[in-house]
Amino acid sequence: MIRVLVVDDEALVRVGLRMILEPAADIEVVGEAGDGGEAITAVAKHRPDVVLMDVRMPGVDGLTALRALRRSPTPPRVIMLTTFDLDDYVHTALRNGAAGFLLKDTSPRDLANAVRIIAEGSAMLTPSITKRLIDTFAELEPPGAAAARQRLAALTEREGAVVRAVARGLSNAEVGAELAMSEGTVKVHVSRALAKLNLSNRVQLALLVRDAGR
Template identity: 65%
Template sequence: MIRVVVADDEALVRAGIKMVLQPASDIEVVAEAANGREAVAAATAHRPDVVLMDVRMPAMDGLAALRELKRRTSPSKVVMLTTFDIDDYVHSALVEGAAGFLLKDTPPRQLTDAVRRVAAGDAMLSPEVTQRLVEAYIRRTPRTALAARHRLAVLTDRERAVAFEVAEGKSNAQIGRALGMTETTVKAHVSRTLTKLGLENRVQIALLVRDTDL
């Protein structure tokens, strides 16, 4: 039996979700919650397999409740529910460890299927949310590359050449041979590059160069 806690500040929404799940013989709603604090308390007391958690709730919102459950190493898997398909919500929920993110207008059959899949260990995103994530990634990639290229613009041509060699994982000696420099000169270029870019190590140089997508 899959044990579920439903957390939403609207009683009608909770009742609707219960009505959708009730016909499933393998799913049982063991508790309800009207805010994040009640959701944490219910999950702690009942140890459900899945918590269906509204994002926007009074007292403690769904994301804060998710973080609290993760701090308590709760075995419950959390699926966030919202009417707002906003990228920041999706990103924050997934970073905080949510097992799924569904819109409240998800068809009943898909909601029941999502509970089963999440309980079985799968992640679950509604098609609309998946599309938003893809679009957000596509939008973000050019901006990330542009920002990285702008940061590298403060370097001289030789410093930039060294940075690109660093991104290839080469040692100072290898970079020196590739660019016709002494190791001491390469080391000086790396040191100035770190200072100019406000970075701490060669790995960060490599990551920044990779972000340029050049």
């Protein structure tokens, strides 16, 4: 049996969540709380497996309660609920250990399934939030981007231009034609760049340029 605590400052919302979850044979709503402070006390009393908790509440809000609960020796799994899928709330909640983030208009069936998924140790996000998180991470710099740029900063301006051209897959002859230099000069610049960067081949050069976002 999955033990659930429902936390929301609106009594009608708490009743609605209880009515959705209680018909499930494998879910038991063991208690309710009206704000984050009450939630902390209720968790200590009822020892729920999963906490369904509103983000925005007067007094102690859901994010503050989440941080407190995560510091406990045996923290419950916490699903944050909100009417608004605001990115700041999502990012803060996930950084502070939330196992899920759902909108309050989630269907009854999906809500019950989310509780089961979270109780099993997985994570659960509303689809619209998942998409935006993917989009956000796609816009972030790759790991090590700053370090890669710092390494490339050791090159001269001309060496940097050659390396970026090499990273695009151009041959020495093509680099020379593009940058108005002889093929032999291109080879010299490539060799010097490899030595400065402590790399062995052109593929490693290309990967470093890609990591730097250049």
